[in-house]
Amino acid sequence: MSSLRAKIQDVFNEPACEQNRGKDAKARKEGCSKPLTPGAAAGGCAFDGAKIVLQPITDVAHLIHAPLACEGNSWDNRGAASSGPTLWRTSFTTDLTELDVVMGRGERKLFKAIREIKEAYGPPAIFVYPTCVTALIGDDIEAVCKRAAEKFGLPVVPVNAPGFVGSKNLGNKLAGEALLEHVIGTVEPDDAGPYDINILGEFNLSGEFWLVKPLLDRLGIRVRACIPGDARYFDIACAHRARAAMMVCSTALINLARKMEQRWDIPFFEGSFYGITDTSEALRQISRLLVKKGADPEILGRTEALIAEEEAIAWKKLTAYRPRLEGKRVLLNTGGVKSWSVVHALMEIGIEIVGTSVKKSTVEDKERIKQILKDDNHMFEQMAPRELYAMLSEHKADIMLSGGRTQFIALKAKTPWLDINQERQHPYAGYDGMVELVRQIDFAIHNPIWRQVREPAPWDCQTAVREELPSTKSETATLHVVQEFAGTTIDDFGGC
Structure with a gap:
């Protein structure tokens, strides 16, 4: 635990971060992320962040040393893709029970799981992730991994990022530390070149x-x-x-x-x-x-x-899309690098940015946004769902680009929405990716479903028609009314 504490302090004191260099020593020790609220899972924990960074390594076995729920909540949390190996899609866990914890059988169960993975799958390496439970009960993950590596003749990498130590972003960095300490530099290539x-x-x-x-x-x-x-x-x-x-x-x-x-x-x-x-x-x-x-x-x-x-x-x-999208207003509710890179990409074809979230953005990201938009009036740190809904329902934006968590706000406001976060189904990088992003925005905005859902409901239209029809007192008069209104449509009664 002392080594983990030292790693966390080292990560907090990041000299490559301009924002961090401007802090005093006390502020640096507190880190960049807000402290976690006990019992709140929104935003992810350090274990989740470490898994996000390392799971896309496709030929490695990722073993979670924890109760089953820890792996169940973290598996498949990114839509990364592989051009070959599929082992990373297989979920491995030691599935600790209350009895294992009480009887102190965690380390033995971990060693046995590593041996079973080695014999059944033969991966080039195994990454082992402790979580809150196994860290709190004091299982020596590093010692078990070192012994297993010697016994089975393959790298067994401890990823020491239990959830309670901090936020998802901290877990990202601790995963990088694990790669530096146990993986990068361990093999010398025979084909290194100048490019x-x-x-x-x-x-x-x-x-x-x-x-x-x-x-x-x-x-x-x-x-x-x-x-x-x-x-x-x-x-x-x-x-x-x-x-x-x-x-x-x-x-x-x-x-x-x-x-x-x-x-x-x-x-x-x-x-x-x-x-x-x-x-x-x-x-x-x-x-x-x-x-x-x-x-x-x-x-x-x-x-x-x-x-x-x-x-x-x-x-x-893109020429074909410019007349259809120029002047359209986009609300961008994301963060990080996408808070400025996507802004720049959309403005290149004449789309107007009415707002972009900077909740997960660094100071450098925010400065880039200011340079692109020429002011900071369109940046918001965090917008409550009620405010998002009000902005969309008042038609201040033609489409919202965000992650899956806020899609239902847009749908409730009857506003087009496009997923640009990790769950997205289309690639948006590079030249071809930019064309695909514009194509998807065009599809979303001009989808005829939005015109239909914004129209009054059929039963409201029927009420309007009944109000327009004159009252009749006899069957003969009724027949004349039917003949008079024969061939008319709903639009003839006031535009329902």
Whole structure:
């Protein structure tokens, strides 16, 4: 527990974070995230954050040393995709019971589970995650993992991030610490080259990275390791031989990028693959860093040629959507890198941003938003569901882009909604991803269902028709009324 406390303090004192450098020593010890409320699961815990970062490593067995519910609540919490191995989709847990806790059988049960996984699946490594229960009862996870690694001849990595130590974001960083301590640098590749890079904080949601990797392949740039999206254990173990790195989500793995630069001299920058302009700039930055590390400067010219070709294709595809979407108003209720990268992407085709959430954004993210929007009036730290509903029901936005948690607010307000968070079904990265994002926004806004649901209900229309019909006192008069109104439609009675 003392080693865990030291790691947490080290993560809180992050010198690569400009906001953290501006704090005094006491404020740094408190960390960046708000303390957790006991019993509240919204937003995730440290265990959840560690699992998010490491589970997309596809050929590794992820073993949860805890009661069954801990694994049940955390499994499949990201829509990451794999191009090969499927072991990461298999759920492993020691399933501790009350009797195991009382009798002190946790460590033996963990060792047995590691042996069973080794014999049944033969993975290149096993990641072991303690949770609140096993951390509180004092199971020595690191000792068991070390003994199992020696016994079974494969890496067994302890991921020491029990839920009670802090927020999901802290768990992200502790997962990065586990990779630094036990994985990265443990294997020496025999094919290292001057065009090798790492991509950090890219989760390959809905296969997004597969839209970007072909661009790098055309430039002769090899992704030594994408951490964690569609990753393999061996690739991550060799990641220390990359020449440069791109940080996609700094709030998750900034500590990993900084320490890899310190230990192995791998320079990094923070960029985005959302939007045409940002994708082009990311490719330029990667090429510049590689040249600084010794690559042939001719890659700069090839990069510009590729950018010109891909931008021309993308803008040609987007031309058809501009007349339909220009001037449309978007409310963006997300956070992190998407709070500014998606804003920039949408403004490129003439869409107006009426608001963007910065709840999970860093100070750097907020500064980028100010530069893009020219002011901070459209930024909000947090908007209550009641306020979101009022804004949408008053038609101050034509569509809301957010995660699944707020979709029902938009649906209740009869407003189009599109999922852009981790549960999304479509990839939005790169040039092709930008075209897909615009296409999905166009589909959502112009879907005829919204015109239908905003019309009065049929029974309200029937009431209006009855009020328009004159009263009759005889069957003959009634027949004349029927004949008079024959062939009329609902619209003839006032526009129901």
